[in-house]
Amino acid sequence: MSEGTLTADPPAETPSHGRRGGLLSNPATLFRWGVRLVIALIVLTPPLYFEPSWLRVGQYVMIGAVAAIGLTLLTGQAGQLSLAHPFFMFVGGATYCVLGSEDAPGKVGFGLPSLVALIGAILVAAALGLAFAPVSGRVRGVYLGVATLALVYVGLYLGQQWTSLSGGTASGRPSPDLNLFGIKTLRNDPEISFLGQAMEREQRVWYLFALLLLIAALLAWGAVRSRPGRAWRAVRDNESAASALGVNVPRVRAEVFAISSGYAGLAGVMTVMWYRLLKPDESEFAGTYSIVVAIAFLAMILIGGLGSVGGAIAGSVLVFGLPGMLTIMIGGNELFGTSGANAITPAIFTSFVYGAAIIIVVLFEPGGLAALGRRLKATAARTQLGSTLLSPKGS
Amino acid sequence: MSPAATPALQVDDLALSFGGVKALDKVSFGVAPGNIHALIGPNGAGKSTCFNVICGVYRADRGAVRLGGNDVTGMHPHQLAGKGLGRSFQNLALSMHSTVLDNVMLARHCRTRGGFMAAGARWPSMMSEQAKHTARAVEICEFLGIERLLHAPVGGLSYGDAKRVDIARALATEPEVLLLDEPAAGMNAGETAEVAELIKVVRDALEISILLVEHDMTLVMGVADRITVLDFGKVVADGTPAEVRNDPEVIRAYLGEQE
Ligand SMILES: Nc1ncnc2c1ncn2[C@@H]1O[C@H](COP(=O)(O)OP(=O)(O)OP(=O)(O)O)[C@@H](O)[C@H]1O
Ligand SMILES: [Mg+2]
Numbered sequence: 001m002s003e004g005t006l007t008a009d010p011p012a013e014t015p016s017h018g019r020r021g022g023l024l025s026n027p028a029t030l031f032r033w034g035v036r037l038v039i040a041l042i043v044l045t046p047p048l049y050f051e052p053s054w055l056r057v058g059q060y061v062m063i064g065a066v067a068a069i070g071l072t073l074l075t076g077q078a079g080q081l082s083l084a085h086p087f088f089m090f091v092g093g094a095t096y097c098v099l100g101s102e103d104a105p106g107k108v109g110f111g112l113p114s115l116v117a118l119i120g121a122i123l124v125a126a127a128l129g130l131a132f133a134p135v136s137g138r139v140r141g142v143y144l145g146v147a148t149l150a151l152v153y154v155g156l157y158l159g160q161q162w163t164s165l166s167g168g169t170a171s172g173r174p175s176p177d178l179n180l181f182g183i184k185t186l187r188n189d190p191e192i193s194f195l196g197q198a199m200e201r202e203q204r205v206w207y208l209f210a211l212l213l214l215i216a217a218l219l220a221w222g223a224v225r226s227r228p229g230r231a232w233r234a235v236r237d238n239e240s241a242a243s244a245l246g247v248n249v250p251r252v253r254a255e256v257f258a259i260s261s262g263y264a265g266l267a268g269v270m271t272v273m274w275y276r277l278l279k280p281d282e283s284e285f286a287g288t289y290s291i292v293v294a295i296a297f298l299a300m301i302l303i304g305g306l307g308s309v310g311g312a313i314a315g316s317v318l319v320f321g322l323p324g325m326l327t328i329m330i331g332g333n334e335l336f337g338t339s340g341a342n343a344i345t346p347a348i349f350t351s352f353v354y355g356a357a358i359i360i361v362v363l364f365e366p367g368g369l370a371a372l373g374r375r376l377k378a379t380a381a382r383t384q385l386g387s388t389l390l391s392p393k394g395s
Numbered sequence: 396m397s398p399a400a401t402p403a404l405q406v407d408d409l410a411l412s413f414g415g416v417k418a419l420d421k422v423s424f425g426v427a428p429g430n431i432h433a434l435i436g437p438n439g440a441g442k443s444t445c446f447n448v449i450c451g452v453y454r455a456d457r458g459a460v461r462l463g464g465n466d467v468t469g470m471h472p473h474q475l476a477g478k479g480l481g482r483s484f485q486n487l488a489l490s491m492h493s494t495v496l497d498n499v500m501l502a503r504h505c506r507t508r509g510g511f512m513a514a515g516a517r518w519p520s521m522m523s524e525q526a527k528h529t530a531r532a533v534e535i536c537e538f539l540g541i542e543r544l545l546h547a548p549v550g551g552l553s554y555g556d557a558k559r560v561d562i563a564r565a566l567a568t569e570p571e572v573l574l575l576d577e578p579a580a581g582m583n584a585g586e587t588a589e590v591a592e593l594i595k596v597v598r599d600a601l602e603i604s605i606l607l608v609e610h611d612m613t614l615v616m617g618v619a620d621r622i623t624v625l626d627f628g629k630v631v632a633d634g635t636p637a638e639v640r641n642d643p644e645v646i647r648a649y650l651g652e653q654e
Contacts, residue, residue, distance in 0.1 A: 227504060227507055234501050238490070240472070241484055244473075245505075
């Protein structure tokens with residue numbers, strides 16, 4: 001059958017995809033730009049008003065968000081459960097240090113420009129993800145989760161043994177500064193001020209992370225909504241059907257694993273910059289690249305709604321943001337005594353909160369925060385004003 | 396049909412055993428261009444096995460599959476989609492959470508380009524290609540009468556509508572030959588008649604060949620131009636519905652079994 005042989009009437013009107021209207025001509029467009037404006041304010045203004053300690057919490061949330069976006073593509077969109085995210089983070093962080101640092105006694109360094117090191121770190125993490133394809137291509141479901149867990153142990157072992165790359169568990173190795181077209185991130189060089197506020201380290205890192213998160217989220221949104229995303233969901237839902245429709249299933253599975261690993265690699269670079277240090281973990285159960293972190297990422301994407309990019313970001317606000325916020329707000333009080341073995345630390349309190357959140361999600365709203373958001377939008381659309389604002393044609 | 400015309404689909408001397416069971420044994424038949432061809436037989440006759448060999452899901456021990464004169468024996472299912480073979484699924488196999496349009500657009504995967512970076516960056520050439528293919532997918536949905544459901548999740552559709560989505564998706568691969576796996580399974584008489592009508596309309600409008608694996612005799616006798624009957628992995632009859640209906644071998648193997 002050749003294209004155009006359909007004898008049915010041609011479409012009465014062109015489908016509403018790729019519709020472009022004047023910015024102000026259409027209430028729905030206006031609404032969408034309003035949402036964007038609010039997001040832009042949330043992202044752009046905190047460095048002007050907030051204490052550095054708050055900024056660091058926000059930066060940490062953005063690290064988690066980048067990692068969780070990568071995981072929600074893999075697990076939520078493509079249906080591959082992975083606990084290996086911390087491993088690929090570690091790979092990304094270590095690669096960034098190795099590529100971006102000068103050679104030093106006992107530590108290998110290539111002294112490459114930091115932006116090259118950043119991209120190299122993403123690519124190396126993605127390549128290792130691709131190298132995992134023989135496993136991810138054969139093993140499904142929970143078994144894949146268990147298989148990926150092995151990588152966390154590999155990372156732990158390599159980090160401890162391969163000290164010329166990792167710096168070792170005792171001292172680690174310092175993070176290279178990121179020099180973005182002449183603007184350093186970790187030092188006030190050159191000095192900049194923005195709306196009267198001096199842009200120092202935490203402000204700079206905030207804006208850098210926001211930029212990286214923006215790129216990460218936009219790429220993910222674009223992919224989810226078009227050809228790659230359709231292939232991922234098809235492979236997730238029914239491999240033989242996907243295959244019969246022309247999708248090369250092993251290839252798609254390998255690709256999404258590589259992409260997800262690249263996201264984890266970027267999150268690893270951000271982690272190293274956040275600590276200003278690459279430091280391998282001493283235990284698989286506690287630390288920056290440990291199983292606990294793998295589970296935290298899963299919690300983020302579950303709470304946010306599997307497969308939802310916005311949900312992954314929201315999940316990180318809860319899971320990575322809450323401990324930091326609590327520490328700042330009610331740090332030294334009696335409930336959150338930080339000393340003593342039985343103290344409920346903000347981190348422990350948070351794990352109760354997100355544990356409860358997961359149970360609530362599983363029981364009441366399997367679509368997570370994303371589904372909640374969609375439902376709110378649908379409810380709003382049923383109201384008089386809402387229908388004016390949200391209807392696709394803006395009628 | 397002139398006998399000289401190259402069959403749209405030809406299977407030659409297929410054989411496949413599972414352990415001791417000869418699921419297919421020297422099976423040969425051809426689907427003439429523009430024909431609706433039915434493959435029937437009693438339970439365990441080897442219909443599904445034959446279907447799966449043609450689709451590339453199973454690999455035959457022996458024999459060949461030709462698509463419009465090209466040898467496609469042993470190709471992977473995803474390669475066959477690009478060679479003009481479309482198939483529908485008995486159990487629908489749709490993505491229930493995705494929209495109708497999303498499901499149908501999946502069939503354009505092998506006709507389009509663009510990986511993660513291009514899609515993520517909304518590369519203009521990729522976006523315009525996508526818009527073109529979306530228009531085509533919408534057109535196919537209109538043809539099947541499901542255009543009002545384009546943005547509805549498949550999970551909420553009636554069985555009949557979901558079946559149409561399944562067929563729309565198979566047609567969106569732009570097949571020369573369409574394979575239908577028990578399209579009337581689980582349907583009542585009214586729905587079966589609707590499917591029969593749909594199969595004819597598809598063939599007439601698109602001038603494609605259809606191979607139908609089916610249990611339902613009324614459907615088969617009503618729509619098929621030609622019928623191949625399998626029994627115990629062997630072809631026991633091949634002819635027009637009238638010929639097959641009166642073939643003593645078929646009556647014994649197939650119709651007799653139903654009493
Ligand atoms: N994957 C398999 N492994 C082992 N034996 C199989 C397999 N698939 C089919 N068979 C056997 O091959 C024979 C043909 O089975 P097939 O499923 O092709 O029959 P069918 O005509 O589709 O029957 P039905 O009408 O019940 O669907 C049967 O004896 C069956 O048990
Ligand atoms: Mg069968």
